[in-house]
Amino acid sequence: MELAFIKPLIKQSDSKIVLLVMDGLGGLPLNSSGLTELETAKTPHLDQLAKEGICGLQLPVGSGITPGSGPGHLALFGYNPKKYTVGRGILSANGIGFPLKPGDVTARGNFCTIDENGVISDRRAGRIPSEKNKELCDLLRNNISLPGVEVFIETEKEYRFVLVLRGEGLSAEIHDTDPQEVGKKPLQASAFAEQANRTADIVNEFLSQVQSILHNHHPANMVLLRGFSTKPDWPTMKESFGVHAAAIAAYPMYRGLAGLLGMDIIQTGETIQEEFDTLKQQWDTYDFFYVHIKKTDSSGEDGNFDKKVEIIEQVDQMIPLLRDLNPDVILVTGDHSTPALHKAHSWHPVPVLLWSKQCRPDAVKEFGERACITGVLGPRFPAEDLLPLALANAERLEKFGA
Amino acid sequence: MELAFIKPLIKQSDSKIVLLVMDGLGGLPLNSSGLTELETAKTPHLDQLAKEGICGLQLPVGSGITPGSGPGHLALFGYNPKKYTVGRGILSANGIGFPLKPGDVTARGNFCTIDENGVISDRRAGRIPSEKNKELCDLLRNNISLPGVEVFIETEKEYRFVLVLRGEGLSAEIHDTDPQEVGKKPLQASAFAEQANRTADIVNEFLSQVQSILHNHHPANMVLLRGFSTKPDWPTMKESFGVHAAAIAAYPMYRGLAGLLGMDIIQTGETIQEEFDTLKQQWDTYDFFYVHIKKTDSSGEDGNFDKKVEIIEQVDQMIPLLRDLNPDVILVTGDHSTPALHKAHSWHPVPVLLWSKQCRPDAVKEFGERACITGVLGPRFPAEDLLPLALANAERLEKFGA
Numbered sequence: 001m002e003l004a005f006i007k008p009l010i011k012q013s014d015s016k017i018v019l020l021v022m023d024g025l026g027g028l029p030l031n032s033s034g035l036t037e038l039e040t041a042k043t044p045h046l047d048q049l050a051k052e053g054i055c056g057l058q059l060p061v062g063s064g065i066t067p068g069s070g071p072g073h074l075a076l077f078g079y080n081p082k083k084y085t086v087g088r089g090i091l092s093a094n095g096i097g098f099p100l101k102p103g104d105v106t107a108r109g110n111f112c113t114i115d116e117n118g119v120i121s122d123r124r125a126g127r128i129p130s131e132k133n134k135e136l137c138d139l140l141r142n143n144i145s146l147p148g149v150e151v152f153i154e155t156e157k158e159y160r161f162v163l164v165l166r167g168e169g170l171s172a173e174i175h176d177t178d179p180q181e182v183g184k185k186p187l188q189a190s191a192f193a194e195q196a197n198r199t200a201d202i203v204n205e206f207l208s209q210v211q212s213i214l215h216n217h218h219p220a221n222m223v224l225l226r227g228f229s230t231k232p233d234w235p236t237m238k239e240s241f242g243v244h245a246a247a248i249a250a251y252p253m254y255r256g257l258a259g260l261l262g263m264d265i266i267q268t269g270e271t272i273q274e275e276f277d278t279l280k281q282q283w284d285t286y287d288f289f290y291v292h293i294k295k296t297d298s299s300g301e302d303g304n305f306d307k308k309v310e311i312i313e314q315v316d317q318m319i320p321l322l323r324d325l326n327p328d329v330i331l332v333t334g335d336h337s338t339p340a341l342h343k344a345h346s347w348h349p350v351p352v353l354l355w356s357k358q359c360r361p362d363a364v365k366e367f368g369e370r371a372c373i374t375g376v377l378g379p380r381f382p383a384e385d386l387l388p389l390a391l392a393n394a395e396r397l398e399k400f401g402a
Numbered sequence: 403m404e405l406a407f408i409k410p411l412i413k414q415s416d417s418k419i420v421l422l423v424m425d426g427l428g429g430l431p432l433n434s435s436g437l438t439e440l441e442t443a444k445t446p447h448l449d450q451l452a453k454e455g456i457c458g459l460q461l462p463v464g465s466g467i468t469p470g471s472g473p474g475h476l477a478l479f480g481y482n483p484k485k486y487t488v489g490r491g492i493l494s495a496n497g498i499g500f501p502l503k504p505g506d507v508t509a510r511g512n513f514c515t516i517d518e519n520g521v522i523s524d525r526r527a528g529r530i531p532s533e534k535n536k537e538l539c540d541l542l543r544n545n546i547s548l549p550g551v552e553v554f555i556e557t558e559k560e561y562r563f564v565l566v567l568r569g570e571g572l573s574a575e576i577h578d579t580d581p582q583e584v585g586k587k588p589l590q591a592s593a594f595a596e597q598a599n600r601t602a603d604i605v606n607e608f609l610s611q612v613q614s615i616l617h618n619h620h621p622a623n624m625v626l627l628r629g630f631s632t633k634p635d636w637p638t639m640k641e642s643f644g645v646h647a648a649a650i651a652a653y654p655m656y657r658g659l660a661g662l663l664g665m666d667i668i669q670t671g672e673t674i675q676e677e678f679d680t681l682k683q684q685w686d687t688y689d690f691f692y693v694h695i696k697k698t699d700s701s702g703e704d705g706n707f708d709k710k711v712e713i714i715e716q717v718d719q720m721i722p723l724l725r726d727l728n729p730d731v732i733l734v735t736g737d738h739s740t741p742a743l744h745k746a747h748s749w750h751p752v753p754v755l756l757w758s759k760q761c762r763p764d765a766v767k768e769f770g771e772r773a774c775i776t777g778v779l780g781p782r783f784p785a786e787d788l789l790p791l792a793l794a795n796a797e798r799l800e801k802f803g804a
Contacts, residue, residue, distance in 0.1 A: 028762050036762065057778065061802055062403050063787040064794035065411070068803035081803065082407060088804030108804075227804050339762075345801055347794040348762050349778065373764055379458075379778045 024338025056377020072335030087229020236262025426740025458779020474737030489631020497654030638664025
C-alpha cells in the first residue's frame with residue numbers, strides 16, 4: 001500500500017500495537033518428523049493467539065525473493081522494500097548511534113583474515129570478540145590519515161565495524177570490496193558512477209593503509225567493506241502512520257533501521273526476558289512497539305534447528321506478559337525465513353499472526369507454516385500491507401471515500 | 403516481478419530447471435463424475451511431485467482474462483504479458499524459422515472456404531493437409547505481384563500459412579481481416595493508425611489477387627489474415643534470467659515464441675515420447691528446458707474430454723524419465739485452461755506444481771484443480787512470478803538488500 005494513500009486515512013487513538021519480529025522465523029523440515037522449527041516448537045501461547053486471531057504466510061518482497069534484513073523489516077514497517085532501499089553502511093552507522101551528517105559516506109566493515117598471498121581465508125577473522133575489535137579500531141583510527149577527508153572507524157560488534165568518511169564531494173556509488181567468498185582476494189574499491197571515482201581512490205588508499213597497519217594482527221589482518229551508502233531522507237513512522245513508535249532490539253543493525261524511520265531506540269538488555277521487561281517499562285510512553293528477537297535468525301544461520309526451536313519456545317513464554325499489558329493489536333512474524341537446513345536467509349514465505357479484539361477469526365488453530373496456509377491472510381500476503389491492517393485493527397484508520 | 407528488479411539478483415549456477423507446459427491444461431467437469439480432465443486422469447507421478455513439492459493455481463494474465471498462447475507463455479517465461487505483447491504473425495513467422503528483417507510486416511494466414519456470395523463457410527478450409535497448403539502457397543507466390551513490396555508466403559501447418567511483406571515504410575497497425583466467425587465475409591484490411599493506410603491498401607490488393615487466383619480451389623478458395631506485427635526487440639532469457647535455455651516444442655508457434663526470447667530451438671519429433679527423448683539428449687547442453695505439449699490444448703479445443711485425459715496420462719508416464727535426469731527444479735503447468743466443455747481457451751486459473759529439493763511442502767497430495775486450491779502458491783498465483791520462484795529454488799538468485 002502506498003504511504004500517500006494511507007496518510008490521509010490516519011486517525012489518532014490511544015490504542016497500542018505490538019509488532020513482535022522473530023528474525024528469520026520461517027523454516028524448513030530438517031529431520032524425519034517432517035516439521036519445521038516453528039511447527040516443532042511447543043508454543044501454547046502463540047497457538048492461542050492464532051486461534052483467537054487471523055493467520056497467513058507473508059512475503060516480504062515477492063515470490064522467490066530472499067530478503068536481506070533491511071527489506072524484510074521495511075516491509076513489516078509498511079514501507080515498500082523495493083522503493084525504500086538502504087545500504088548496510090547506513091544501517092550499521094545508525095545502529096551504533098553514530099551522528100551522521102548529510103553527505104557522510106558509510107560502509108559496513110568486517111575484520112577478516114588473509115593469507116600470505118593476500119587471499120581471504122576467513123571473512124570474519126575467527127569472529128574476534130568485540131573487545132579485540134575496539135583495540136583494532138583504536139589502532140586504525142590513530143594511524144590512518146586521508147587527505148581532505150575525516151575518517152571515523154567505530155566498533156559495531158564482534159568482527160564488524162563501521163566506516164564513515166566525511167568531506168566535500170564524496171559519493172557512495174562504490175562497489176563492495178567484499179567478494180563474499182573465501183579463496184578470493186579482497187576487491188579494489190571501484191565506482192559505478194563517474195562522480196564516485198575520487199571517493200573510490202580514497203577508499204583504496206584507506207585499504208592500503210589498513211593492510212600495512214594490521215599486517216601483524218592475524219587473524220584480523222585485513223578488512224572488507226560493503227554497503228557504501230548515505231543517509232536517506234524518509235518519512236518517519238509518525239509521519240506515515242501517526243504512531244509514536246519505540247524500538248526494542250538488542251542488535252545494533254535493527255536499532256539503526258528503526259532509527260531511520262524516526263522510532264525511539266530504547267536501551268534494553270541482551271536477553272529475550274530483558275527485551276520484554278523493557279516493553280513493560282515503556283508501555284505507557286508509546287503506542288507502537290517494535291520488539292526484535294535476533295536469535296531465531298542466528299540459530300538458523302548456524303544450522304542449529306534445536307536452538308531455533310528453543311528460542312521460539314522462549315518467546316512463546318513471554319506472550320502472557322505481553323497480553324497482560326492489554327495491547328490492542330499483536331502482530332507476530334519474521335522479517336524473512338532462515339531455515340536451519342539452509343543456514344541462510346531464504347525466499348520461503350513467513351508465518352504471520354495478527355491478534356486483536358476486532359478479528360474475524362479463521363480456522364487456524366496453531367502457529368506454524370503449514371497451518372498458516374489456510375488462514376484468512378492467505379499463503380502469500382504482501383508484508384507491506386500488514387501495518388495498515390494492524391492500524392485498522394487498532395482503530396487508527398478512517399473510512400476511505402464517502 | 404519486473405525484469406529490472408530480478409536482473410541484478412541473478413547468479414550463475416549449474417542447476418537445471420525444467421518448465422513442462424501442458425498447453426491448455428486447466429479444465430472443467432463435463433460428465434457426471436464432476437471431475438475435470440486433470441482430476442480424472444490417473445497421474446501417480448505428477449501426484450508424487452505434488453506431494454513433495456508445492457502447488458497452487460496460477461493466473462497467466464489476471465482474473466477473468468482468457469489468455470492467448472502468446473501471453474500465456476510469456477507469463478510462464480517471466481515476462482509481463484500485458485507489457486510484452488506480440489502479434490500472431492511474428493509468432494508464426496518465427497515458428498517456421500523465417501529469417502525476418504527489421505521492418506518486415508507479418509501476418510498469420512488461414513486458408514478458408516467462402517461460398518458463392520463471398521461468405522465464410524469454413525474458417526479452416528476443411529483443415530486441408532500441409533501438402534495441399536504447400537501447393538497453394540507455391541501457386542500464390544508465383545502469381546502475386548505487389549508494387550514496391552516483396553511478398554513471402556510460407557506454409558505453416560495444415561490450413562495455416564505465414565505472410566511476410568517487406569518494403570520501405572510498411573506498418574503493422576492493421577486490423578485482422580478474419581471476422582472470427584462463419585456466416586460473415588472476410589473483412590477488408592483497415593489501418594488503425596494513419597501511417598498504416600498505404601500498407602492496408604497493399605494488403606487489400608494482395609487479398610484481391612488471392613481471391614482471383616484461388617477461385618477454383620475449393621475448399622481453400624480464400625484466406626483470412628490476422629495478427630499483423632513486426633518483430634519486437636526483447637531481452638533474451640539469458641539476459642533476463644541468466645539461463646541458457648532450450649525449447650522443445652513440436653509446434654511451430656511455440657518454437658517461434660521461444661525464439662523471440664533467444665531460446666535455442668531444438669529439433670524434435672511430433673510425439674510426447676520424442677520430445678522427452680530430445681530433452682534427455684540435450685540434458686548436458688542447457689540449464690533451462692521449456693518442454694511444450696500441444697495435444698492437451700487441441701483435444702480440449704476439439705471438445706474431446708477423454709482424449710485430453712489420455713494425453714495428460716501419457717505425460718505423467720514421462721515423469722520418471724524426467725526425474726531420472728536429476729533436475730533441480732521441475733515446474734509443471736499450462737499456459738491457460740482449455741476445458742473440453744468450452745472447446746476453447748478459458749479464463750479459469752491453471753494448476754501448477756513446483757518441485758525442488760528446497761520446497762517447504764504444503765498439504766497438497768495430488769495434482770488437480772481443486773487439490774491445488776489449498777497449496778502454498780494459493781489459488782491465484784501470478785504466472786509471471788513462477789520463473790523467479792523457480793530460479794530461487796534452483797539457487798540462482800542472490801539475496802535482495804542488506
